[in-house]
Amino acid sequence: MAYQAPVRDMQFLLDDVLQIDRYANLEGFADAPKDVRDAILTEGAKFCEGVLAPLNRVGDKHGCIWNPDNTVTVPPGFTEAYHQLVEGGWPLLSADPAYGGQGLPHVVNMAFNEMVSTANMAFGMYPGLTHGCYSAIHTGGTPEQKDLYLPRLASGEWAGTMNLTEPHCGTDLGLLRTKAVPQADGTYRITGQKIWISGGEHSMTENHIHLVLARIEGAPAGVKGISLFIVPKFIVNPDGSLGERNNAKCVGLEEKMGIHGNATCVMQYEDAVGHLIGEPNKGLAVMFVMMNEARLGVGLQGVAQAEGAYQAALAFAKDRRQGRSLTGPKEPDQPADSILVHPDVRRMLMDMKSVTEGGRAFLFWTAMYGDLLHKSPDPGVREKAGDYMALLTPVIKAFLTDKGHKHASDGLQVHGGSGFTEHYEASQFLRDSKIAMIYEGTNGVQALDLVGRKLAANGGRAVQGFFAEIDAFVAENEGDPALAPFTAGLASAKAQLQEATFWLMQNGMTNFENAGASSHDYLQLFGLTALAYMWALMAKAASAKAGEEPFYATKLKTGRYFVDRVLPETAAHLAKVKAGADAMMALDAAEL
């Protein structure tokens, strides 16, 4: 596929919808005025289109190879591309200047990350996890740990990984067995096996910094006894030079249905030297920094894969001729019309386009709050940003990846039988996008997090704030005839979400199975409402500039499609939320 990064759409979001120049007083924003942002987007697009996208199928076909000396060979071209990424300074975009970063807003970095993830999702996971590792140490590390590890994690010279999963322990981290034995010198010896560790081993970087969850000898059982350790592949001497090879090895790779270019490693730790990060038994709190960042990054993968699937499907549809338009031949001189004339093909393409553009706005808007959380001088703004980040992270992760995979399937469907063959890239999008629904906490678990934890936090302050913000937008704009369908759709979706929230408060607290049974549909309803708000914001920005450029008229038409043909799904989700657990749990195990 000839990937074309959606630069214009990203500019629209940054310039017109989020208007990020209004935050020029915040750290890093003044360094990212429009001309700088445009240069980043244009150069980033060149790199992703020209270097990473051509390697997407190469990675899929070749995969990674495990070697008996415990090394891993990445697909051809990946190492050179990785070095180009590092030399170009791309991993440094939003990193802390204290550790060599450029300190630019996360929302700008988000745009670059989306391009990487569409061009080559498997490749993008290597720097993605490294950035997560950087953030966890940045938050939880001692000043010495930060000085030792952050500069080279920020630049991408070293790789970072995240080690939670064990063979018997996936979602339920309380079962974790990897043990940590304290040593007289203050270090720990880590022993255990971690599975499915993304990017656990490769030779694109000179060192790996593994963040490993383990239980200190004698620690309480369950999640209350889990600590976090830095376990470098090569021990880092106090002066930053590399010392001995640590006993942290990749003993095998998984054979997977997708993301073949990313090494999914079985990691064996045998008395490996580890350094505690944060307090003993409080490791999950620090790891959650990495996990929350990774969850937004995974939501981004949903949008990115849907974008790729859309571009591939559109290119195919423009080329493929079958049948005639229902209103008579559109190209009578040809043996058949392009399949673009068929409403059902349009349905699939417009579902993809409208949800992907709405999803991108949702991601950028949330990333903007991520910036405000860290950079705003106003405690009220920081509180609101923190509330939103906590509330919306599970929605971003699960809703956008559910849609990403669905749209990868729609994209394949547009191809007909050709999509089922490996001649086209459609099947790779379908295969690659599936994992995003599973890792970083399955989407089912995200929905439980939303319903069980996030809604009730601080007496429901976050969700009430979200409702109030939507109400204020509707009140301010419902008199504008150009926005009428958008404000009406948004008001209706928000009313349904509020009704579902009340239903959960009344029926989920007294019967937890009601909350569990309704959580998936509640999250979908939440995601649709959030996208309705994004489309209302985009419509407002586009209608203010309508006539200046065809882009804005197209935006408004795409938004109308979302409101008329996607948003009505809210009613079905509300009905399913209110159906509760009875029918779902009615069969006993023998009847299933």
Ligand SMILES: Cc1cc2nc3c(=O)[nH]c(=O)nc-3n(C[C@H](O)[C@H](O)[C@H](O)COP(=O)(O)OP(=O)(O)OC[C@H]3O[C@@H](n4cnc5c(N)ncnc54)[C@H](O)[C@@H]3O)c2cc1C
């Ligand atoms: C390609 C790939 C890369 C990965 N990369 C990493 C990595 O880098 N680091 C790492 O640590 N891990 C990684 N993982 C592991 C991943 O995070 C786990 O697969 C995921 O957390 C789910 O755990 P599990 O597979 O054991 O499923 P299980 O926990 O066994 O879940 C099975 C099913 O039961 C459901 N379920 C489980 N518990 C509950 C519950 N309480 N309520 C409702 N439903 C529940 C789940 O939603 C799921 O549908 C990776 C996995 C893969 C496949």
